[in-house]
Amino acid sequence: MKSKITPSVAGPLFKRIGQSVRRGSNRAGTSGDPGKYLPKTMLFHFRPRRVPEEAVRFTHTWGLGGMAFVLIMLLFGTGLLLKLVYKPFPDMAYDSILMIQHEIRFGLWVRNVHHWSANILVIILFLHMQRVFFTGGFHHPRQFNWVIGMVLFLLILASNFTGYLLPWDQLAYWAITISTGMLDYVPFLGGWLQAVIRGGTEIGPASLLLFFAVHTAVLPAGICMVGLFHFWRVRKAGGVVVPLVPDEEEAERRRTPVFPDLLLRELVVALVVVAFVLIFSALINAPLDMKANPGLSPNPAKAPWFFIGLQELLLHVHPVFSVLVIPVLLSGGLLLVPYINYASNRGGIWFYSENGRRMGIYAVAAAVLFTAAGILGDAFFFDFTTALPMLPPVVGSGLLPVIIFTGAAAVFLMALKRRFSADSNEAVQSLYIFLMVMYVVLTITCLWFRGTDMALAWPWGK
Amino acid sequence: MFKKKNQMKTREAASLTPRRRFLNMLWWLLGGLALAELIGLVIAFIKPGKAMQPLEGYGGLITCGQAADFPAGTVTAFQRGHFYLSRLENGGFLALSRKCTHLGCTVIWDEEKSRFECPCHASAFNLMGDVISKPAPRALDYYAVNIENSVVTVDTGKKMKRQRFSADQVTAI
Numbered sequence: 001m002k003s004k005i006t007p008s009v010a011g012p013l014f015k016r017i018g019q020s021v022r023r024g025s026n027r028a029g030t031s032g033d034p035g036k037y038l039p040k041t042m043l044f045h046f047r048p049r050r051v052p053e054e055a056v057r058f059t060h061t062w063g064l065g066g067m068a069f070v071l072i073m074l075l076f077g078t079g080l081l082l083k084l085v086y087k088p089f090p091d092m093a094y095d096s097i098l099m100i101q102h103e104i105r106f107g108l109w110v111r112n113v114h115h116w117s118a119n120i121l122v123i124i125l126f127l128h129m130q131r132v133f134f135t136g137g138f139h140h141p142r143q144f145n146w147v148i149g150m151v152l153f154l155l156i157l158a159s160n161f162t163g164y165l166l167p168w169d170q171l172a173y174w175a176i177t178i179s180t181g182m183l184d185y186v187p188f189l190g191g192w193l194q195a196v197i198r199g200g201t202e203i204g205p206a207s208l209l210l211f212f213a214v215h216t217a218v219l220p221a222g223i224c225m226v227g228l229f230h231f232w233r234v235r236k237a238g239g240v241v242v243p244l245v246p247d248e249e250e251a252e253r254r255r256t257p258v259f260p261d262l263l264l265r266e267l268v269v270a271l272v273v274v275a276f277v278l279i280f281s282a283l284i285n286a287p288l289d290m291k292a293n294p295g296l297s298p299n300p301a302k303a304p305w306f307f308i309g310l311q312e313l314l315l316h317v318h319p320v321f322s323v324l325v326i327p328v329l330l331s332g333g334l335l336l337v338p339y340i341n342y343a344s345n346r347g348g349i350w351f352y353s354e355n356g357r358r359m360g361i362y363a364v365a366a367a368v369l370f371t372a373a374g375i376l377g378d379a380f381f382f383d384f385t386t387a388l389p390m391l392p393p394v395v396g397s398g399l400l401p402v403i404i405f406t407g408a409a410a411v412f413l414m415a416l417k418r419r420f421s422a423d424s425n426e427a428v429q430s431l432y433i434f435l436m437v438m439y440v441v442l443t444i445t446c447l448w449f450r451g452t453d454m455a456l457a458w459p460w461g462k
Numbered sequence: 463m464f465k466k467k468n469q470m471k472t473r474e475a476a477s478l479t480p481r482r483r484f485l486n487m488l489w490w491l492l493g494g495l496a497l498a499e500l501i502g503l504v505i506a507f508i509k510p511g512k513a514m515q516p517l518e519g520y521g522g523l524i525t526c527g528q529a530a531d532f533p534a535g536t537v538t539a540f541q542r543g544h545f546y547l548s549r550l551e552n553g554g555f556l557a558l559s560r561k562c563t564h565l566g567c568t569v570i571w572d573e574e575k576s577r578f579e580c581p582c583h584a585s586a587f588n589l590m591g592d593v594i595s596k597p598a599p600r601a602l603d604y605y606a607v608n609i610e611n612s613v614v615t616v617d618t619g620k621k622m623k624r625q626r627f628s629a630d631q632v633t634a635i
Contacts, residue, residue, distance in 0.1 A: 174567065178582070181566035196508060201621065202520075202544070202561075210508060295541055295560075297567035301582035319599070393599075453584035 046235055047262070050255040054242045054348070056262045060135070061240055063269040064128035070270045071121040072227070074277060075159075076220065078114040086166065088212035090205050093168035094291040101288070108285065115286030117277055118160050122306050125153050133337070133432060136347030136425075137241040143338035145233040150335055152230055155222050157306060162215035164304045165208060173292035174301040176211075177203050182303075182310065185319030202294065243348035300454045305447055309439045312446035315454065316378045318398030326402070330435065337432070343423035356426040359416055363430040366412050367437035374405055375445055379456055409434060520544045526614040529555070529635055537571045537578075537589065543618045545605055546571060546578070548589055554632035557616040558591045559603040569602070578602065590627035601626050607633035 054060055085104065087096040100107040129149065132138060138146040165176045180203070183194040199206030234240065245253060256262075303311045313322040351357040378384065384397040391400070413434065417427045451457030478486075524543035532538060532549040539546050539560075548556045558578075560568050567582035577594060578587040586595035591602035601624050606617045612635065624631065 174582070177567065178565045181564070184563075184566070199508065202566075294544075295568055297562075297570075297581045299581040301565070301567055315597070454582075455584075 046231055047258045048235070048239060050257050051239050051262055052242045053254040053256050055240050056256060056265060058265065058269075060242075062127070062131060063266070064124055064131050065234075066266050066269050067124050067273050068121060068128055069227075070273045071117045071124060071277070072156075072223065074117045074274065075114060075121065078110050078117070079216065079220070081110050082114060083216055086212075088166070088208050090168060090208055090292070093166065093208060097167050097169075097288065109281055112281035112284070112286045113277055116281050116284070118163060119305075120277065121156060122160055125156055129153065130436070132241075134351050134429070135241055135349065136345070136352060138338040139241075139342070139345035139347050142233070142237045142241065142347075145230060145237065146338045147335055148226060148230045148233060150331075152223065152226050155219055155226060159215060159219045159223070160306060161304060162211040162219065165203070165211045166215065167288060168208065168292045169289040170292055170296075170298055171287060171289040173203060173294065174298055175304050176207075178301050178311070179303040179307050182314065182319075182323045185314075185323045187320065187324070204294075241347040244346060299452055300450060302446065302450070305443065308446040309442035312375075312442040312450075315446075316374065316384075317401055318394055318396075320394055321398045321402055330439075333435075337428075340424070340428055342425050342428070344425055346425075352425050352429060355420050355422060356429050359420050359422060359426055359430045360433050362416055363413075363433040364437050366409075366416075367434045368441055370405070370409060370412075371438045371441040371445075374401075375442075375456075520618050522618060524616045524618055526616060529609055529612045529614050532614070535576075535589070539571065540616070543605075543616060545616060545618060547607075547614070547616065548591070550589060550632060552632075552634075554634045555607045555609065555614060556590065556632055557605040557607050558587075559605065559621055561603065562598055563593075563600050563602060564598040592627045600624065604631055609633060609635055 082100065085096060085100055085107075087093055097111070100111055102108075104110075132146065132149065161176075161179070165172050180194055180197055183190045183197070186193065195201065197207070197210075198204075199210045302308055310323060310327060313326065316322070317326070346352070351360055378401075384401045389396075413427070413431055416422070416430055420426065422430070445456075448459040449456055451461060520543055524540060524545075526532075526538070526540065526547055532547065532555070534549055534553055535551050537546050537548050543557075544560055546558045546560060548558055550556060562569050562580040562582065562585055564580065564583055564585050567580050569578040569580045569585075569587065571577075572579050576589065578591070580586070580598065583597055584595065585593065585598035587598065587602050588594050591604065593599075593601060603621045603623050605621060608615045608617065622631075
């Protein structure tokens with residue numbers, strides 16, 4: 001082994017320095033063969049030398065994880081620039097944003113890139129989660145990486161949320177007021193939690209400073225650490241999920257070198273994402289409302305869009321259910337997805353089976369119908385909050401509608417399962433689709449179909 | 463293989479002398495103590511409490527003026543103290559928080575309709591702060607009112623929650 005390494009390198013100073021930087025490059029027999037050279041460098045340590053051919057097909061993963069990584073890098077870069085000029089104090093924050101936009105060359109553009117990357121990132125991560133779920137990427141040995149991914153998603157959501165307050169405009173101030181206001185409804189802990197997050201009873205200087213510190217130090221550090229953990233587990237699981245083959249065929253699986261086949265594709269995806277975000281940000285400005293005025297609430301006031309589904313839920317169901325029971329059950333369920341007893345842990349195939357695919361279409365249709373019916377029914381036909389005054393509110397407007405809705409959904413899903421004589425994988429997948437589509441419908445309703453006084457309205461109306 | 467390892471572990475644990483076991487436990491205790499101290503330190507910094515509260519303005523004692531200056535059945539806004547001073551028909555005073563109990567927006571006193579309205583989600587409250595229109599779940603919070611030598615002061619340091627209005631919340635002259 002030792003004899004293969006050239007003991008000392010002679011030559012000009014720059015050449016010697018260059019060679020010392022590229023460790024391993026002076027190993028005999030490796031020069032000129034990137035396939036052998038790459039795994040030896042730190043940067044490409046995350047990758048095996050060869051990967052199964054299916055893994056590099058674009059439509060297998062849609063490059064979503066890579067896109068998320070690129071967006072996070074864009075966010076770190078632009079975030080650092082913004083941090084150099086932003087002032088996290090209520091009387092200066094808004095003015096420093098104006099200064100960034102008007103006085104600093106490309107300041108507006110940099111803020112736009114930061115804003116749009118952050119928003120696109122949430123969408124990309126949501127899609128990435130769907131990709132992993134629908135290709136069965138959460139089965140053994142990737143079970144825990146699903147949980148790590150959920151933690152990452154949570155950290156990114158927290159980043160978006162804390163970043164939302166920083167411009168200190170009306171939009172920011174009231175969106176954060178409203179979403180932290182929801183905590184008031186959490187029994188026992190809610191008030192304390194709210195006081196900690198706000199740094200007092202109201203959104204003020206303490207909140208802004210806390211949000212700034214968390215947004216620019218705590219969360220980025222957390223994302224780096226958990227993100228590396230996530231990548232490492234992907235590598236340890238042997239890359240992205242691909243269809244299993246019998247053990248004796250595993251050796252004969254067609255494999256392709258990571259360089260150039262995978263890396264070039266990733267580079268193309270990265271360049272396309274960067275180009276898209278840069279151009280989009282040059283064309284469309286990030287929103288900036290009037291300076292925050294704690295004495296003047298806008299009508300209507302909405303939470304940040306990624307939490308707005310909860311606000312919609314709050315309009316229909318008793319707060320204990322809409323801000324505590326339902327979110328806790330749903331996120332708990334999401335964490336437990338890999339740990340359900342499945343009939344098969346076959347991964348790598350979109351939607352598991354032809355049966356699963358067809359059931360999924362029914363589940364999407366049912367979720368849209370049920371949710372829309374629930375929202376419209378509550379608005380026009382039967383208002384649970386006022387219709388049953390003899391019952392305590394927790395039961396009348398909480399337990400009762402929740403039981404009716406989940407009962408209807410459960411009956412439908414049972415019927416679907418029997419009709420297709422589905423196995424547990426297909427049944428869980430249908431339930432998952434139902435819940436995901438439900439949240440998307442709630443989000444869209446509150447985002448685009450709620451106007452003055454939070455009444456239902458058309459998005460193209462006044 | 464794992465089983466064997468475990469067996470070895472338990473045998474090792476059993477063979478530890480009581481002193482060694484005691485010292486190991488002490489390490490864990492010390493570690494836990496250090497962690498608790500760290501958490502306490504962090505909490506002290508993110509929740510400075512009174513130290514950050516201003517003595518004047520919101521969070522402190524606000525002097526509103528002579529009691530006679532507030533006619534019965536009127537509402538006066540005190541921007542500085544984030545509250546409305548409501549003088550009831552019977553002459554009693556009530557200092558109402560301007561924060562809507564639904565999600566915390568700032569309510570506005572509508573003189574004509576003689577009610578507080580929340581612009582965010584259309585809740586409404588009457589002169590006493592009771593809910594007259596949903597979605598607000600309970601009456602507006604209130605602050606302690608003090609009248610001394612017919613000068614009205616409000617302590618905004620402590621907000622009081624309530625389900626609905628009752629006569630004992632009112633301060634009479």
